[in-house]
Amino acid sequence: MCYFIGLRSARSTDPRQEKGPVTQFPALPRAGEDCGKERTAEQERERMEPWKMILSEIAARDEYRSLTRIAVAGDSVAACGEVVDLSSNDYLCLSRDQRLVEAAIAAARRFGVGSTGSRLMSGNLDIHRELEEAIAQWKGTEAALLMGSGYLANLGVISALSTTVDQVFLDRLCHASIVDGVRLGGRRFRRFRHNDPGHLEELLQGAKDPSRVLVVVEGVYSMDGDVVPLNELLALRARFGFILLIDDAHGIGVMGREGRGVVAVNRACEVDVHIGTFGKALGCYGAFIACSSSLREFLVNVARPFIFSTAPAPPLLGAALRALEIVRSESGIRSRLLSTAAWFRQRLRQDLGVSTPSRSHIVPVILGENALALEAADRLRAAGFHVKAIRPPTVPRGEARLRISLTTASSREQLARLLRVLQGVVGSC
Ligand SMILES: Cc1ncc(COP(=O)(O)O)c(C=O)c1O
Numbered sequence: 166m167c168y169f170i171g172l173r174s175a176r177s178t179d180p181r182q183e184k185g186p187v188t189q190f191p192a193l194p195r196a197g198e199d200c201g202k203e204r205t206a207e208q209e210r211e212r213m214e215p216w217k218m219i220l221s222e223i224a225a226r227d228e229y230r231s232l233t234r235i236a237v238a239g240d241s242v243a244a245c246g247e248v249v250d251l252s253s254n255d256y257l258c259l260s261r262d263q264r265l266v267e268a269a270i271a272a273a274r275r276f277g278v279g280s281t282g283s284r285l286m287s288g289n290l291d292i293h294r295e296l297e298e299a300i301a302q303w304k305g306t307e308a309a310l311l312m313g314s315g316y317l318a319n320l321g322v323i324s325a326l327s328t329t330v331d332q333v334f335l336d337r338l339c340h341a342s343i344v345d346g347v348r349l350g351g352r353r354f355r356r357f358r359h360n361d362p363g364h365l366e367e368l369l370q371g372a373k374d375p376s377r378v379l380v381v382v383e384g385v386y387s388m389d390g391d392v393v394p395l396n397e398l399l400a401l402r403a404r405f406g407f408i409l410l411i412d413d414a415h416g417i418g419v420m421g422r423e424g425r426g427v428v429a430v431n432r433a434c435e436v437d438v439h440i441g442t443f444g445k446a447l448g449c450y451g452a453f454i455a456c457s458s459s460l461r462e463f464l465v466n467v468a469r470p471f472i473f474s475t476a477p478a479p480p481l482l483g484a485a486l487r488a489l490e491i492v493r494s495e496s497g498i499r500s501r502l503l504s505t506a507a508w509f510r511q512r513l514r515q516d517l518g519v520s521t522p523s524r525s526h527i528v529p530v531i532l533g534e535n536a537l538a539l540e541a542a543d544r545l546r547a548a549g550f551h552v553k554a555i556r557p558p559t560v561p562r563g564e565a566r567l568r569i570s571l572t573t574a575s576s577r578e579q580l581a582r583l584l585r586v587l588q589g590v591v592g593s594c
Contacts (some may be wrong), residue, residue: 227535228556248546249579251569252553256419256526257498258573259448259491265484269449272483280476285465288476296482299489300453304425304441305433308461310454311477312470315414315442316342318452321468322410322438323381324350328467330408331377334368336360338389341558343381343412349469359386362397375405384413384427385420388560388568390523392416395427399435410438418446419499419526424492443481447488451477498573502526506571509580517588529555530591531566538565541590548586 204212223229235250259265272292280288293311300309312318323346327333333347333354347354357364369375380402382393393411402409413426420427424446428436439455454464464471492499506526513519513528521528532538538554545552545567556565569583 268487276479384416390527
């Protein structure tokens, strides 16, 4: 199925080939060379700032990124002036929920604002253990280990696990932190076509020992909003016995019973490693790895981002504990968000003829070229919507898009207005 509605890039993207933009650093003068030559201040600055050339290459590809000022995080209207924010990962609007704020304050009063060291030094507080136990109980795993962020969790667990296997297979659309984790482990990897268990099976059949393969997928894909074909994947795992890691950064809190994400509790033991972050639907910052007790011990001993970094800070842990209670007990907020998302996707298809891979609260409108996505985001912004243009390397080249991220603050009235604006934008692409 092709979801493009705009121009497609002439450059093809081979899912099995990892290609990054080729950047060339300008040659710096060797020691002794150039000495004594007079330089203007401008020339001197150019010489000292070789990254400028790389920045101009990035800009030439329409991939230049700049920061948008957000006055108050998590406030969908006030965040960007009078603009409706549809770019946030605060899917349940918990980041400013006073119950979390109070819990953070209480944890700060009890434990302080910092954890004072890594977990293996002075930073192993009772609140770390309390949250880990709550996570393991919620996810249905033997144990859990907290990490500073989802990025660090992937870096830590994937680099550590990749040294225990012969090969690593990633879904083609896996997040950069997953790719970086394999690289930190010093391993090469192969990609299988996105959400294509048939292609994964082919790769497994070609592996010398499929039980010594690490397979990494996401639960809900961050830029496509589609969901992993879990049943097929678990059937393959039962057949081949590979190690399976599911990063459910965007499913946690939103999908599944009690917000457990895409893996139901009765199937938790069929997944070797579950990754979740506190920085998205749970409204805070930090992450967890839910797994067996022995894997947790292994990570405590070898995962570099765990060993060599300060332990997560108590206020965030207090807030995460409270967020966890809320997502477990308040299924209404979750179902409201998912039904608004289903309604929006259907209107997009019916009214605008735009089909999207999404099956969740993340709804991309894939436009193709970077310039199209940038122009579309500008036009939405002018009409009062903050929607990000997502470009390479976050998405494959030629698949630039608008990423519409719905939250519990997204009302149908706002979205109906967005659809009217999108109609003009998409129609002219
Ligand atoms: C799939 C996935 N994993 C991990 C991360 C990183 O999580 P964090 O923002 O907590 O570092 C992201 C962030 O967007 C993500 O999309």
